[in-house]
Each structure stands twice: as structure tokens, then as C-alpha cells.
Amino acid sequence: MNNSTEKAEQAVTIDISGYDVATAEIRSEAKRLLTEKIVDAVVGYQAGRRKGSAVPVIITDPAQAEKLLFSPACVNNLSIYLTKAKKEIRAKGKLAVVAKGCDLRALAGLVGESQFKREEVVIIGVSCAGVHRAGIQPGEPLTNSTIAKKCRECSVHIPDEADLVVGKLPPLPDLPPKEKELMEKLDAMTPALRWEFWKEQFTRCIRCLACRQVCPFCYCEQCLCDRGRPQAVDTSPRPSGNMGWHIVRAMHLAGRCAGCAECERVCPMDIPLNLLNRKMAEELKELYHYEAGMKPVEKGPLTSYDEKDDQSFIK
Amino acid sequence: MALTITEENLRKLVDRLVKDGARVVGPKVAGEMTVYEPLTSGAELAPGTLPRRSAKEAFFPLSETILSFQKGKEGLKVEDVDTNAFPRTVLLGALPCDAAAPQVMDAVFSWDYKDEFYLERRRRTVIVGLSCTSADDSCFCTLVGLAPTDTMGSDLFLTPLAGGGYSCQVVSDRGKEFLAGYPELFAEAATVTPVPPAEPEGTPVDLAKVKLWLEEHFEDEIWEEVADRCVGCGACAFLCPACHCFDIVDEGTEQSGSRRKNWDACAFSKFTNHASGHNPRDVQNKRYRNRFMHKFKYYDDKFGKTLCTGCGRCIRYCPVGIDIKGILEEIGKKALSTKDTKGHEENHHG
Numbered sequence: 001m002n003n004s005t006e007k008a009e010q011a012v013t014i015d016i017s018g019y020d021v022a023t024a025e026i027r028s029e030a031k032r033l034l035t036e037k038i039v040d041a042v043v044g045y046q047a048g049r050r051k052g053s054a055v056p057v058i059i060t061d062p063a064q065a066e067k068l069l070f071s072p073a074c075v076n077n078l079s080i081y082l083t084k085a086k087k088e089i090r091a092k093g094k095l096a097v098v099a100k101g102c103d104l105r106a107l108a109g110l111v112g113e114s115q116f117k118r119e120e121v122v123i124i125g126v127s128c129a130g131v132h133r134a135g136i137q138p139g140e141p142l143t144n145s146t147i148a149k150k151c152r153e154c155s156v157h158i159p160d161e162a163d164l165v166v167g168k169l170p171p172l173p174d175l176p177p178k179e180k181e182l183m184e185k186l187d188a189m190t191p192a193l194r195w196e197f198w199k200e201q202f203t204r205c206i207r208c209l210a211c212r213q214v215c216p217f218c219y220c221e222q223c224l225c226d227r228g229r230p231q232a233v234d235t236s237p238r239p240s241g242n243m244g245w246h247i248v249r250a251m252h253l254a255g256r257c258a259g260c261a262e263c264e265r266v267c268p269m270d271i272p273l274n275l276l277n278r279k280m281a282e283e284l285k286e287l288y289h290y291e292a293g294m295k296p297v298e299k300g301p302l303t304s305y306d307e308k309d310d311q312s313f314i315k
Numbered sequence: 316m317a318l319t320i321t322e323e324n325l326r327k328l329v330d331r332l333v334k335d336g337a338r339v340v341g342p343k344v345a346g347e348m349t350v351y352e353p354l355t356s357g358a359e360l361a362p363g364t365l366p367r368r369s370a371k372e373a374f375f376p377l378s379e380t381i382l383s384f385q386k387g388k389e390g391l392k393v394e395d396v397d398t399n400a401f402p403r404t405v406l407l408g409a410l411p412c413d414a415a416a417p418q419v420m421d422a423v424f425s426w427d428y429k430d431e432f433y434l435e436r437r438r439r440t441v442i443v444g445l446s447c448t449s450a451d452d453s454c455f456c457t458l459v460g461l462a463p464t465d466t467m468g469s470d471l472f473l474t475p476l477a478g479g480g481y482s483c484q485v486v487s488d489r490g491k492e493f494l495a496g497y498p499e500l501f502a503e504a505a506t507v508t509p510v511p512p513a514e515p516e517g518t519p520v521d522l523a524k525v526k527l528w529l530e531e532h533f534e535d536e537i538w539e540e541v542a543d544r545c546v547g548c549g550a551c552a553f554l555c556p557a558c559h560c561f562d563i564v565d566e567g568t569e570q571s572g573s574r575r576k577n578w579d580a581c582a583f584s585k586f587t588n589h590a591s592g593h594n595p596r597d598v599q600n601k602r603y604r605n606r607f608m609h610k611f612k613y614y615d616d617k618f619g620k621t622l623c624t625g626c627g628r629c630i631r632y633c634p635v636g637i638d639i640k641g642i643l644e645e646i647g648k649k650a651l652s653t654k655d656t657k658g659h660e661e662n663h664h665g
Binding site: 048049050051057058087088208212231241 | 346347348367368377378451452453543544546547548549550552553554562564566575577578580583585598599600630632634635636637638640641644
């Protein structure tokens with residue numbers, strides 16, 4: 001699925017000087033929030049052992065605020081730590097979270113789904129020019145070849161709805177979309193070819209469930225796909241169960257997925273999972289004029305019923 | 316005198332083996348990654364890059380049928396898997412961290428219960444290891460007692476040579492026997508110049524002291540520090556050459572189906588969930604602690620071996636950057652000071 005534009009594209013380095021500003025501001029804000037006991041813990045990023053890496057961290061001591069940072073390696077969507085899937089984090093008390101624009105969409109969705117109340121969480125938003133794609137050696141500069149696909153089409157560089165927005169957004173280069181192109185290629189396929197494409201992709205799935213575990217919306221305490229009696233989906237990492245699992249997941253996320261693409265980033269088998277979620281999101285937009293995660297909505301189109309709903313597909 | 320084989324002959328060897336009906340598992344390019352997979356020809360062999368998944372699948376597949384059942388007129392028919400039908404296998408081009416792992420896992424698969432599926436595949440396999448010539452910042456074989464030139468687990472061991480081709484070291488009788496079948500593909504050289512082996516960076520650790528430290532620190536703040544962020548997926552265990560936990564499931568319909576043995580992972584919350592609903596590892600950092608303890612304490616307690624070969628896959632592919640090398644180094648440091656200050660609590664962490 002590599003395309004020719006990738007080869008033709010000139011090298012473009014993205015200015016990340018604003019990330020140092022963001023780092024300083026995150027530190028002072030985290031320190032203030034913890035010192036003034038406005039929050040009990042801050043979920044942010046800190047440096048990992050590997051040079052240039054960043055990993056999620058939960059700090060409770062104001063003295064640790066100096067460890068926090070923002071860099072192109074801050075790929076994680078930290079909103080997962082606020083869901084009921086991470087009870088031990090929530091048990092720490094009131095939380096603040098560092099969020100990029102894309103992460104903020106997940107937070108809005110989670111508020112809509114009553115995972116927490118907006119006022120229960122302090123959101124430190126970061127003006128973000130982009131982060132690394134999967135498989136990039138930490139510390140590499142942020143360029144058009146190292147940037148995540150989602151960042152090329154980002155419409156939420158500045159998370160306006162956050163309690164505080166830190167950092168400074170540089171002038172951004174115009175990067176041609178890649179995922180959109182892939183979507184178009186898939187859309188242009190015959191159903192049989194598309195089926196072949198996904199069959200080949202899902203054959204690689206090893207059912208490590210990294211896609212589920214990093215998803216802000218996969219917080220179910222009993223996942224349907226873990227059920228044994230009765231078994232809804234084969235748990236064996238074999239084509240039929242794999243296909244079942246990914247389709248169930250895509251359907252369950254339709255109208256909820258806020259597009260962070262974490263599932264795709266973490267897939268150790270490089271399955272382009274966000275294509276499925278994006279397709280569902282496009283359908284929702286077309287059929288219901290609905291976009292998930294733009295603002296907290298209690299019931300999305302697929303969890304509510306209205307007589308005016310489109311029923312043309314019922315035959 | 317050193318035994319050598321050219322790149323071309325190595326590929327010919329694969330072709331010959333495939334032709335003779337052997338299953339040749341080796342590194343192969345699949346899309347944008349390299350994986351260990353059965354090769355259909357020598358041309359597919361892509362040696363030297365650490366494949367995305369480990370080589371354990373040659374013995375312990377992701378999913379395998381261990382029996383099948385069918386309901387018919389004569390009642391229920393249960394059929395065993397004929398392990399004698401397992402193919403003769405050559406695992407070729409496994410880097411030392413992958414080649415060594417089966418020898419570590421042999422202990423658990425032949426302990427209280429002899430796992431015929433694993434063991435039969437092991438019996439039928441020759442491992443041709445390959446010296447490692449490139450390391451990144453996630454590699455740490457040297458910290459767990461191995462080396463980029465380690466022949467542990469290999470029957471034959473190849474070392475890339477500066478001018479191309481490989482030198483071939485005979486490590487075991489099985490290797491010697493295998494070699495005897497293909498003498499014309501190998502040559503003798505008076506001197507050889509190996510490509511320098513990889514040098515993983517890292518602070519050396521004393522694994523015996525680490526184990527002692529772990530014994531005394533089942534409860535410790537380090538587990539929350541390093542693993543509160545763990546999201547509970549199985550990427551680490553599934554990519555690991557030495558993790559070997561599995562689940563057994565029956566799948567199919569009322570009429571027919573099979574019992575399968577599938578990879579499992581201690582990071583999954585369901586892994587220790589009791590039928591009562593109680594889960595002794597109730598939070599994620601306890602599950603990660605188990606992973607670490609299993610590798611550096613429990614397995615050593617039981618079998619005298621470390622359950623980690625330092626391949627670094629769990630570091631590279633952890634969604635949240637959990638870094639077993641960093642944790643091992645940190646505990647290694649703590650373990651040294653623990654000994655010095657034993658009984659003098661106030662001097663800890665000085």
C-alpha cells in the first residue's frame with residue numbers, strides 16, 4: 001500500500017521549538033496543581049531510558065513535576081488512564097492529564113459516556129505540531145517521513161477545550177494526507193478485493209489485544225471477545241476469530257472512536273486498524289452528520305433511536 | 316582450519332532441504348517486517364535482521380490443535396494429533412537471543428508434564444544459529460549472560476565473514492550429523508575474518524544478586540513506578556522468545572470442533588481471574604511484577620535458568636514504553652547496595 005507520493009515528497013522538518021515551551025509550562029502547571037492540592041495526581045509524559053524516548057507517567061509529588069516533558073515521542077493517548085479500565089490510577093484521587101488535541105477528543109467522548117465528569121479532571125492541553133509514527137527510533141527529528149499519519153490530517157493542533165493550553169504552535173507545513181489515500185484505494189476496490197485485503201491483514205493478527213488495551217473506549221469490564229460461555233468470538237488467533245474480533249471491535253467503536261489511531265500505532269503486526277475506525281466514522285458522518293469526540297454527547301447515533309433515523313437500509 | 320559456506324550455498328542448502336521435504340524456518344521479509352516463517356526457497360532467506368516475532372513458534376505455535384472431536388452416528392469420536400507426522404525442521408539463521416530460548420524453555424515443557432507437541436518438534440529440529448552483528452538500544456543479551464556470538468541452543472553456528480559468506484561452527488552432535496548430509500556445500504578455509512559482533516550497551520548486572528533483591532522486594536514501590544502505566548496487553552509476552560504460557564480452549568460447533576493450545580500472557584487481567592471472581596493480581600503493576608519475577612526469580616528457582624535472552628522485543632513494541640532492560644539495570648544497582656547495607660535500613664538509597 002505504499003504510494004508514489006511518499007517517494008516524491010521532499011524532506012520537510014517540522015519546527016518543534018514550541019515543545020520546549022510546552023515542557024516548561026506543563027512542569028509549572030503540574031507543580032502548581034499538586035502543590036495547591038487541586039489534583040492528587042498528574043498523568044503526563046517523562047523521558048524513558050532510550051535516548052529521546054517518552055513514556056506515560058503518573059506523578060503525585062510536586063517535586064516530580066520536573067520530570068514531565070513534551071516531545072515528538074509523546075505518542076500515547078493518556079486518556080486511557082482516566083477510564084474504569086485503570087481503577088488503580090483513578091483511586092489516586094482527582095487527576096490532571098496532559099492531552100494533545102487528538103487525545104482531547106477521546107476525553108470529550110469519555111465525558112459523554114459518563115466515565116468521569118468534566119469538572120473532575122484538569123486537562124492540560126498541548127499545542128501540538130505532530131508526533132512520531134510507530135517504529136521510529138526515539139530521538140529522531142520530526143519530519144514528513146517520521147510523523148504519524150494522523151498528524152498529517154490533524155484538525156485539532158490546538159486543544160481549545162482544555163483548562164489550559166501550553167506550548168506554541170509553529171507555522172505548519174502542508175503535508176499531503178496518506179491515510180486518506182489509503183481509504184480511497186480501499187473504497188475503490190471491489191468488495192471481493194477488499195475482503196482479500198482485510199483477510200491478509202487479519203491473518204497476521206496474534207491477538208495480543210494491544211489494540212483493545214490502548215483504546216480509550218475499550219473500557220468494558222467484560223469484553224465480549226473474552227467470553228467463554230457462550231463464546232461469541234473464537235479466541236484462537238486464527239483467521240475466523242481474528243476477523244470476528246476486529247469487526248466486532250470496529251462496530252462497537254462506530255460513533256465512539258475519536259480517531260487517536262493508538263490501536264494502529266501499537267499493533268506489533270502493523271495492521272492498519274485505523275482504516276476500519278475511520279471508515280465507520282465516515283459512515284456516521286454521512287448517515288447521521290455525527291462526529292464523535294467533538295463535544296461530550298451522552299448518546300451517539302448508534303446508542304439512541306429516533307423515528308426520523310434513516311431506515312432505507314432495512315429491506 | 317575453519318568450515319565455511321558461501322551465501323549462495325546457504326541458499327542452496329535451503330533449496331535442498333525444502334526439496335527433501337524438510338520444513339525450513341528462517342527469517343523472511345513479509346511486507347515491511349521480517350518474520351521467521353517456513354521458507355519455500357533459499358531466495359527467501361533474509362538473514363541478519365531480528366525478526367518481529369521470535370523463533371519460538373517453530374516449537375510452540377501461536378495456536379495449535381491438540382485434539383479434534385466429531386459427533387457421528389457411532390457417537391463421539393475424539394482424534395489425537397499424530398505428533399509423528401510433525402515435519403523434520405531446520406531453524407536457520409536464528410540470532411543468538413532466539414536460538415538460545417528453546418533450550419531455556421525445554422525445562423518447563425519437560426517438567427511435571429511432558430508436552431509432546433513442543434518436545435516432538437524440538438526432537439525433530441536442527442537449529443542453525445547466526446552471530447549477531449547489529450544491536451540497538453533495546454538489545455541486552457549481554458546483561459542476561461548471553462552474547463552476540465553465543466552458541467547456546469544452536470546445533471550449528473554461522474558467523475558472517477567480512478568478505479561475504481559465513482564460517483560454520485559445529486556445536487552439537489546433532490549439528491555434526493546434519494552437516495554430514497551436505498558436505499559439498501561447505502568448504503575449509505585456513506583463516507577467516509568475521510564481521511565484528513554487535514555490542515549491546517548496558518550496565519552489567521549480577522543476576523544472582525538481582526534474584527536475591529527480588530526475593531526481598533515482592534512488595535516495593537518500584538512496581539508501581541515502572542508498571543502502573545502498563546495497559547495489560549500481551550505484546551511483550553507474544554513477541555518474547557521465552558514466554559511460554561498458554562491457554563486451552565475448545566472451539567467449533569456442537570457437531571465437531573477442536574481443542575486448541577493458544578498463547579496466553581500474564582499481563583492479561585483474565586490470566587489469574589478465579590472462577591469465584593477473585594483476582595489475586597488485581598491491578599496491572601502486580602501483573603507486570605509477575606512477568607519480571609518469572610523471568611529473573613521463579614524460573615531460576617525452579618529450573619536454574621533466566622527466562623530472558625535480552626532480545627529487546629518487549630521494549631521496542633510495548634505500547635507504553637515499559638523497559639525491561641532499564642528495570643533490570645535499576646534493580647541491578649539496587650541489588651548491589653542492598654548487600655552493602657543489609658541490616659542498615661537508614662543507609663538505603665543514600
